Amino acid sequence: DIQMTQSPSSLSASVGDRVTITCRASQSISRSSNWYQQKPGKAPKLLIYATSNLQTGVPSRFSGSGDGTDFTLTITSLQPEDFATYYCQQSYSTPLTFGGGTKVEI
Amino acid sequence: QVQLVESGGGVVQPGRSLRLSCVVSGFTFSSFDMHWVRQAPGKGLEWVALIWHDGSKKDFADSVKGRFSISRDNSKNTVFLQMNSLRPEDTAVYYCARVVRLSSSSWAEYWGQGTLVTVSS
Numbered sequence: 001d002i003q004m005t006q007s008p009s010s011l012s013a014s015v016g017d018r019v020t021i022t023c024r025a026s027q028s029i030s031r032s033s034n035w036y037q038q039k040p041g042k043a044p045k046l047l048i049y050a051t052s053n054l055q056t057g058v059p060s061r062f063s064g065s066g067d068g069t070d071f072t073l074t075i076t077s078l079q080p081e082d083f084a085t086y087y088c089q090q091s092y093s094t095p096l097t098f099g100g101g102t103k104v105e106i
Numbered sequence: 107q108v109q110l111v112e113s114g115g116g117v118v119q120p121g122r123s124l125r126l127s128c129v130v131s132g133f134t135f136s137s138f139d140m141h142w143v144r145q146a147p148g149k150g151l152e153w154v155a156l157i158w159h160d161g162s163k164k165d166f167a168d169s170v171k172g173r174f175s176i177s178r179d180n181s182k183n184t185v186f187l188q189m190n191s192l193r194p195e196d197t198a199v200y201y202c203a204r205v206v207r208l209s210s211s212s213w214a215e216y217w218g219q220g221t222l223v224t225v226s227s
Contacts, residue, residue: 001168032211036151043201043220044143044151049213087151091212094165096141096153 002026002090006099013104019075021102023088026069032092033071035064038101039084047086048073078104108132108216110202115221118192126187128202128218136160136180139205141214142187144198144223152198155187156205170196192225199223 003026013019023033031051036044046055048064051071061076075082083106088099114126128140142154155166155176164176170189178185185202199222203214 030210034213036214038151043217044214045217046213046215049206049215050208050211055215089151089153089213092210094156095167096156096212098151098153101150 001095002029002093002097004088004090004097004099006088006102008102009100010103010105012106013078014106015078015080017078019078019104021073021086023071023099024069025090028068029090029092031067032090033064033066034089034091035073036087036089037084038087044087108204110204110216110218112200112202112218112221115200115223117224117226119227120193120225122192123188123190124192124223126189126200126221128185130183130204133204135183139207139212140178140185141203141205142176142200143203143214144200146198154200157185189223194225197223197225
């Protein structure tokens with residue numbers, strides 16, 4: 001199984017900050033990585049698919065990059081509604097696996 | 107608009123069975139793969155199972171393989187997760203998701219609101 005190691009597990013940031021979350025795959029997954037945002041009591045929401053593609057309706061302050069084993073989610077100018085937990089996921093092979101999550105707190 | 111509504115969750119004793127349903131609307135169900143993802147209380151996301159748009163492929167997480175099955179009825183816009191031999195560690199919110207598959211990548215575009223399964227004596 002492919003392991004997705006996400007870091008940090010939590011971070012504190014302020015409105016307007018630039019935030020970077022990383023995910024490392026235990027083997028190459030090409031560009032088959034996705035990023036999701038989840039708020040308490042809610043279903044996950046797709047932000048970025050196939051490493052760098054912004055899902056329709058997602059603000060442009062979110063971006064993704066990477067290739068092979070190392071992937072990054074960047075939020076430029078953090079907004080109040082961005083405080084949430086973020087998960088990476090690999091879809092290269094089954095079983096599909098998620099990172100452990102990054103909680104972004106004020 | 108796209109909607110996915112799960113049902114069938116509840117409290118069940120260890121070793122018993124439960125069947126979850128996910129009814130969808132707002133899109134051509136038969137054109138999309140469907141996945142189930144779960145989240146134990148206070149924990150992260152865990153992929154559970156997938157079924158291709160035409161039902162020709164199914165796959166499962168190792169943790170549920172041999173106990174869970176997945177099926178779909180494209181005439182009723184519904185995907186099912188049959189859960190047998192339930193264990194306390196299966197306690198979680200279960201989400202169904204509409205998935206786009208392209209080449210070697212896939213992503214869950216839309217999610218239901220989830221249904222809680224509690225396995226306890």
